[in-house]
Amino acid sequence: MTAGSTPDRLWDPVLVQRQARQLSELAATILTRQDGAVRAPDCVEMVNRVLRSRFAPEHVGALVQQIGEASLHLSHPRYVAQQVAAPIPLAALVETVVAALNNSLSVWEMSPAGTAIDRDLMRAFKRLFGYPAKADGTTVPGGAFANLTAMLAARASLAPASWKRGGGKIAVLAGSQAHYTVSRAAGIMGLGSNAVFQIPLDELHRTDTRQTPAVFRAARNAGFRKFMLVGTCGSTPTGSCDDLKSLADVARQEGAWLHVDAAHGGGMAYSRRYRFRLKGIESADSITFDPHKMLFMPLTASTVLFRQGRHLRTCLEQHAPYLFSSAPRKLPDIGQSTIACSQRLDALKTWLTWKAYSDDLWDELTTHVCDVAQTAYDYCARSPMLEPLHKPQLNILCFRLRHSTRSAGASDRLHWRIKETLNGSGKAYISSTVLDGRRVFRIVIMNPRTRDTDVIQVMEEIEKIAAGFITKRRSADRG
Ligand SMILES: Cc1ncc(COP(=O)(O)O)c(C=O)c1O
Missing domain, CATH: 3.40.640.10 (Type I PLP-dependent aspartate aminotransferase-like (Major domain))
Structure with missing residues (x-):
């Protein structure tokens, strides 16, 4: 292999160290950042820009950063959607090794x-x-x-x-x-x-x-x-x-x-x-x-x-x-x-x-996410607008709008639109499912840094969006 050949360039220690620094710093930011949007409202345009971009190997960090910004931000405390976790940083970082x-x-x-x-x-x-x-x-x-x-x-x-x-x-x-x-x-x-x-x-x-x-x-x-x-x-x-x-x-x-x-x-x-x-x-x-x-x-x-x-x-x-x-x-x-x-x-x-943290770590974290789901349940149980559909046995809760007088189909569409509006806003991220034949909201607490106040904020956002839709519908009915 001659100096300057493609393999030599790919494995060049100076380049590799530089790429390692850029990528691991980026990973550390992704893993620890709690602010910004859970999903950027313009993520589709952002990712289209990434697909069209060209970059030099020494600047890989800038491109991967854009990919990160167009991605769903699971470490955000108001990401409460699916059963995919906000990863423990040590566990994520060792993946490169x-x-x-x-x-x-x-x-x-x-x-x-x-x-x-x-x-x-x-x-x-x-x-x-x-x-x-x-x-x-x-x-x-x-x-x-x-x-x-x-x-x-x-x-x-x-x-x-x-x-x-x-x-x-x-x-x-x-x-x-x-x-x-x-x-x-x-x-x-x-x-x-x-x-x-x-x-x-x-x-x-x-x-x-x-x-x-x-x-x-x-x-x-x-x-x-x-x-x-x-x-x-x-x-x-x-x-x-x-x-x-x-x-x-x-x-x-x-x-x-x-x-x-x-x-x-x-x-x-x-x-x-x-x-x-x-x-x-x-x-x-x-x-x-x-x-x-x-x-x-x-x-x-x-x-x-x-x-x-x-x-x-x-x-x-x-x-x-x-x-x-x-x-x-x-x-x-x-x-x-x-x-x-x-x-x-x-x-x-x-x-x-x-090895690093012992069983005690998971005792604390698993217990915490279930406790937060219980807080979400308690909030719903008191809310004039949201109704919990079951007591959480773990870290998952399904709930829906109370007293929806609409037809089943219209109610299902309303729940879907509320979820889409919330997720599109970047303020929080939830999921939905069909329970007993009806579309409902679903949250899964998969981030140990999600606190009671976060989950309450998620619920308040849902109520705000729902109130907006309901007012709009009423004025359309009147008009
Ligand atoms: C109860 C249950 N079993 C199996 C699976 C599938 O697991 P995986 O997504 O790791 O393939 C899931 C995924 O959410 C699940 O909730």
Whole structure:
């Protein structure tokens, strides 16, 4: 390689140090800034300018800064929209090092430190959920992969020949609030969407365990004899936590595999105040848990755990002598038990944060975001204009306008327009969902720096916008 060649220029230490300074300073600003717009009102024009721009490698920082300004600002305390966290700065910053190392966890040979760290984190999570020593788990690139992996393991256990022969006539029974990735996994696995049976919800939006006998009967009547039962702890729309103890009893009686999708709520296991919501999780055959949700990790940090570790090793039967070692090793080739072949060292950020701050950090942060959701509930309960639709079980609250006399369609459109107006203003950012057939507002507190005063400000903005729309409608009706 001659001096001045393209690789020499790309890896030029002076240039790389300069780029590193620019990018890490920018990341630090993004992670710590609390002011400005949550989403710039002119973000579309801003990003169009970025797409048209040209820049020199030494000035990459300026361009990336513009991308940051056109992006959604998750570290803003009035970002209360979806289950994507304002990342803990240390966890976000170490991501550059993960990319720089670029060790793939697939095989131990390619990731000697990373494999050990991943294993150490899995040991911690096993203890967290009260799993026995023989339990095992793995990192996956998101809760969708975790649910799929758990369901593959369930199938391997219930219908051992299905990996080779395909199919497997297995019914999946899940509360109607279960995340869509459960039925998607059934589709991917070829179980068929007809094999997914929805269990109605109770008055707390949890899987109604009184209804499970009827749903098992319906599945049997449809010819199914093998079952996976899926519980959820924090459901996506309302953050509701199923009664896992009762679901475990049902699974035992029916001989079903019990999977608990705790992608969202799993982090509550750290909260001394709220961990009771996960009671019974230790009986689950498998658990989905996303540290990129309530442990405030940047995307992606996801895991799937099995009470019997052997299920992790049998659910993906793969032989690849160019990668996996058949000789016994102290540490496994993780690629044999995780879907991705190129598996990032996603465990590092969670492990590092835990090592630096201990379990106490997540006790404090998870408890705080749930407390703030409670404040939002209390505000709504007192508001003449907003009505809470459930008590928050975690950090999610759905609410709507009180006494809307409009037709269902008009009311739905009004809620949507209010949300869009608020989000377009840059002052706050919320989400919405459909609950009991009606469009409603939804907030999810995913930023540990969101305080009671922030969430009250969000509610006041919604009331102000709603009052504006209602006044306009009244004068239009009069005119
Ligand atoms: C309950 C639940 N399960 C699974 C998922 C999917 O997780 P991921 O987005 O990490 O793939 C989500 C996402 O919000 C979820 O809320």
